[in-house]
Amino acid sequence: MYAYEVGGRAYRADCLQPLDPGWNSRGQSEAVVGRHPPGSRAVCYVDPADPSRAVLDRTVAAVDVLVGGLFPLGLLLAGVSGLSSV
DSSP states (O other): OEEEEETTEEEEEOOOSSSOGGGSOHHHHHHHHHHSOTTOOOOOEEETTEEEEEESOOOOOHHHHIIIIIHHHHHHHHHHHHHHTO
């Protein structure tokens, strides 16, 4: 968990990367945490529309792209293929 401040208001967050933290491997999370030991200062990236949402690392892992993008695309193509065979 980390703390940050926006516009004089304090926030806390535990999201390390942009996608659902559950999708990130333990190794990825440990690498991000390793770069930010307790008590250190770092830049966090805050959602301007909702300052309660922030991440420490804006990079997206390849596995996240595959799961988040290519898998749904495959389902869509399977559905279209099924419709065209009717």
